[in-house]
Amino acid sequence: MTSTFANALTTLRTRLNLTVQDLATKAKVPPTLVSGLQSSNRHIGENNARKLGLALKLSERELETFVYSAINDCSEKVLDDCKAFPAEILNLCARNLKEQGIDGGQIDRCVLKPKLQDGKEHDAVLFLTDGRTAFVDLKISTR
Numbered sequence: 001m002t003s004t005f006a007n008a009l010t011t012l013r014t015r016l017n018l019t020v021q022d023l024a025t026k027a028k029v030p031p032t033l034v035s036g037l038q039s040s041n042r043h044i045g046e047n048n049a050r051k052l053g054l055a056l057k058l059s060e061r062e063l064e065t066f067v068y069s070a071i072n073d074c075s076e077k078v079l080d081d082c083k084a085f086p087a088e089i090l091n092l093c094a095r096n097l098k099e100q101g102i103d104g105g106q107i108d109r110c111v112l113k114p115k116l117q118d119g120k121e122h123d124a125v126l127f128l129t130d131g132r133t134a135f136v137d138l139k140i141s142t143r
Helices: 004-015 020-027 031-038 046-055 060-071 092-099
Strands: 107-112 124-128 133-136
Touching: 004 031, 004 060, 020 031, 020 046, 046 060, 060 107, 092 133
Parallel strands: none
Antiparallel strands: 107 124, 124 133
C-alpha cells in the first residue's frame, strides 16, 4: 500500500517536471532516498522532508503539511523545535482525543488550519475511518 506521503511526493515532483535525480540534486539528498520514499520502502525525518519540500518550492503552509505527512511514518514524530516540551504537553492532545473516544488508529487524515466552507476556523480537522469528523481547537491563555 502506498502512503499519502509517497503519493504527495510523486505528484509534486511530476508537477514540476522533475526527475528523481533532479529533485534529489536540488534537495541535496540521495536519489535512492527519493525513489525509496515514492515506493513507500523508506521513511524520512523532519530535516530531509524540509529539504525536499523546499526543493519542491512549497509554500510555508504546504511545507508544514508535507513535513507532518512525512514524519507520520517516522519513529521521530516530534518536530525538532518542539522536543524541549515536557511529555505531558506533547501527549495532551492525544489524551484528550482518547477521552473523547477517538483512537489514533481511527484517524484517516488530519488537516491543519483548514479553510472550511461555513467560514468557521479550527486548529485542525480529523477525518475518522468510521466517517466521523472531529474538530480540534486549542485555547492557550497566559497571565
